[in-house]
Amino acid sequence: MNVTRNLSYVAPGKYETTRFEKIHSVIFKNSVEASKIVAQEIATLIQSKQAENQKCILGLATGSSPIRVYAELVRLHKEEGLSFSNVITFNLDEYYPMTKENNQSYHYFMHEHLFNHIDIKPENINIPDGTVAIEDLNQYCVDYELKIKNAGGLDFQLLGIGRTGHVGFNEPGSHVNSGTRLITLDHITKVDASSDFNGISNVPKRAITMGVSTILRSKRIVLLAWGQNKADIIKRTIQGDISAEIPATFLQNHDNTTFVLDQSAASELTRLKTPWLVEECVWTEELKSKAIVWLCKKTKQSILKLTDRDYNNNGMSDLLAQEGSAYDMNINMFNKLQHTITGWPGGKPNTDDSNRPERAEPARKNVILFSPHPDDDVISMGGTFSKLIKQGHNVHVVYQTSGNIAVTDDEALKFAEVCNDFIGEETSKIDFKEVIHFLNNKKENQIDSVEVRKLKGLIRRRESYAATRYIGLKDENIHFLDLPFYETGQIKKNPLGPDDITIVMDIIEKIKPHQVFAAGDLADPHGTHEVCLNAIFAAMSVLKGKLFLSDCWLWLYRGAWHEWDIDEIDMAVPLSPDEVLLKRHAILFHQSQKDRVMFQGSDSREFWVRAEDRNKNTAKIYDDLGLAEYEAIEAFKRFDY
Template sequence: MTTTLEIKSDISYKSPGKFEETRFEKIHNEIFKNSAEASIIVAKEIALLIKSRQKENKSCVLGLATGSSPIKVYNELVRMHKEEGLSFKNVITFNLDEYYPMTKESNQSYYYFMHQHLFNHIDINPDNINIPDGTISIQQLNQYCLDYEKKIINAGGLDFQLLGIGRTGHVGFNEPGSHINSGTRIITLDHITKVDASGDFNGIGNVPKRAITMGVSTILRSKRIVLMAWGQNKADIIKRTIQGDISSEIPATFLQNHTNTTFVLDESASSELTRFKTPWLVGDCIWTQELKSKAIVWLCQNTKQSILKLTDRDYNNNGMSDLLASGTSAYDLNINMFNVLQHTITGWPGGKPNTDDSNRPERANPTKKRIILFSPHPDDDVISMGGTFAKLIKQGHDVHVVYQTSGNIAVTDDEALKFAEVCNDFMDKSTSEINFKSVISFINAKKQGEIDSAEVRKLKGIIRRRESYAATRYIGLKDENTHFLDLPFYETGLVQKNPLGSTDIAIVKDIIAKIEPHQVFAAGDLADPHGTHEVCLNAIFAAMAQLKSESYMNECWLWLYRGAWHEWEIHEIDMAVPLSPDEVLLKRHAILYHQSQKDRVMFQGNDSREFWVRAEDRNKNTAKLYDDLGLAEYEAIEAFKRFEY
């Protein structure tokens, strides 16, 4: 994978078509390790374009996007302005879209988003900012859209268009069915788009049904297009866009017709592309042990056979003949792979005392380990590894669960109101930290998009906290081993959080230093809708890096679990912990103690199932995959990957 995107002041790039990497891809793309690294490169390209136009005494016309994908680009542009003197005085901007109807003052409006993340922090002329107006009357809307198009043309056209992509394949709000010749217009939002936006609006019922958007033809007239996509939840639509046929059902595929488009992706978003998913179908491979494992598991699933039944013909007929060309037989490959997977399975996630641990995922010693289980939200612990959590306690380890954020934003107003009314009826308000009558009044009068008051956020945080105590007590953890960090980055009252700060890292560092763990479990599931898991994991990485010189860190192993959104692929698993039927039931009951997250999940993403159902189905599916590969049959399996920090 490449880690640099060539930048030229004349904006000269490869044309789309068949690349040397793979015959499958129809749009030029660049892959980066993470979104932060990629965003800096994109911001540098924009900065170079602005500067080149300044030297020519010309305006620079930018088409801008909203959503989570471009935020780090805007952060970097703001940094360049403040620290390097990058001026935006010659810049004219046109935003892609806006919800309709939508007032500028609403914190869900794209007007608010753009000013919050970019325009309020740079020296752009306010008259040069163009964002579709969500307050235009329906009678004037058609003419307004025509005028928006004309204004872009009069500015000289878009020099650079920044795009994200929705799970429907929309660019801007050009939903499935949009025509290649479509211009700026009002459009009805797809149900999936509304589901994805529901967290920002405190429920799908509050998401506007329509939006104003630039058209496909407007976007395609841009001189340069960069589309950014981050995370596993974008992987499928990225594959379909880059490798599929052009179709109005996936409007982003129209970008295959543009001669100067680059998709900028992180490793997760690119993971379904053929050259990464199944590179042996593209060309010759360097057969590392990891790639062998990935290929053999794929071969079993493709041929519907267990590992030990694979033959030379199976390998030869599925693009893996070069694995056998070196003289290795299918039998040897199969036995090796079977043993690799067999050695991942253990009922002793903290290590089994007094045993040979050479083929076990965890060390036997020390027999009683100090363990930190980091949980980004106050339920990820039991959702993701509730069975393993209970085993570690039962097997006598000193287990500490550490909740990194309050989780208050995921509590509905109705849930908070119910608790407030009960407390108001029964508590002595003179001894309470919260004025519940004030909370009740606030929630009853709350406007759509209004940020919760400090008291409301406190109440919602307490609700999550008490649910966590109930769940951890149920599986046997002592109260003194339950810790709540309430990391500051989370406490904005908004879906959009602050960047990770030194204070957040210091708090995480202090709890690690206090416990001096032999094991740390942390959420490696980066597909949660609003990025909290990623920020929490980065805080742990940063804290452990700062503590690396401490002697106790030499004995500390880091295990990553995945949660409600995705599971590790079989070839990625380093430790598989089987669960009995009773342990599956115990885990379910522990999850159900988080009652504020039951029935109406606020941030469920594209999955309508409740978290306990997702967790159970995922764990049972992992067990079935092991069974299908010819290993022992279990009721369920929780999976972990060891991370070398």
């Protein structure tokens, strides 16, 4: 097979062959940069085929991973004249059964994100048909394969990867020789899709998928993976053995495949997680901290018990030679971690703050706690939130979105019926009879009416008031931004816009904070945290020249999905058993998010359990490393904006 990798993928520092990796992979800072380069490779291929008067045959994927690639292709078409007139496309898969009009169908997805915006001929678009009668499906799949073959085979196949290791919908157990067929979806795949369908019970059980052998016959394959949730399966795919249990590993046998990753998706690869096992390192302070924490976990010893032999036997002899002795390194690392621990997250007044994570002055700080959804504040930092109030700081919690789509229809119907019974429609600002009628007659994939969305938002708003009052915050210090990007009534949100940024800027200017806490957890299933964080970054960037912001520190917390690695933590706030209980009760005020969580991702535990387990685990790691033993710890990373 002729290998024609785009050489821009192998720029210095982006890719190094290691003895651990069995698939060519490149790592980018973020998915935006990576998607543009992938789109450019596709565009170059299309243009080269046009120059030779040939058709360009593309295999396309759906899901969140390729969205930015498609957006860049649309831009190239509209702004730079890229034509798709010679392009024939074949999509990987489609849910079964599934109508084309359903907004969860891949037919709808592809037209929404790509086909409606370019000059591709409709007859050149091929997407598996989720409406084919079951008795006709085998022949339909054979014909789909034949159509790809008659077109000349796939010149380029774009892939994503599921947490099961599926490519297309080739779930664990798929054979290397499998062709296009009907397949039953793995439970994990259905869990991951459940938020798109408002619950796992609504996710189709089956799908039509292009087979492994069909994919492997492609002349060029590029697989995209973004985010921490993909890190484990990426490592197993790139570094593990070939196995039908992880169908993506079959790509190890394809000689023109590239995995395009962001730093989070690549974070478990050996060359990033433990680079000292791959090659000689430049030992920065950050890398030293990472390595020493890893060594403690590997040897099951506390920091101060590590010996020269431990360093030498675990690929860190060059670090030992550079530093001189294990003793000095251990003391320095122990002190570094010890200095992250504070019971005064707003700074301790009238004390020497040279070895503390926060400034002593001003003694009473203006604090903004940004919460993307109306519960991230207590889930992520409920204990720290309480301490800041008790220690006399002027704390404001700012909810960036209404969170309305995370309220189930049943929950909304219950509230609507209670309101209707209690106050009657004539004195109500919402016509609850109309809301009840809408919810009782809501069709599949129908967008909530404005009044239903308002009700769901109010449910979450009142839960937030209850939780923050319990924590001890005054009502006048609670702010709801209802950022416009979120208010679509759908899972799919609008891009971050100028109005969103202006709203965030206004609240920052109003409060003039000395501290800002924001969600740095970018692993939430639908990206709301990332958009909300970008809104804060953009707002603070515009305001950077303001005098008040020159004395403002930005702290990032993580929420229900992941915790900071110990070596990344800049401030560790211990919680007592009573504070852990207070935090739990505050989270439980968010009753609409209990029991039937719509957006819980891959973790079936309730949010309060996840948060508690995570905080206790962080405390245990500090204890295992030889520091003080605490009931729980909330962790933060300082960000220089």
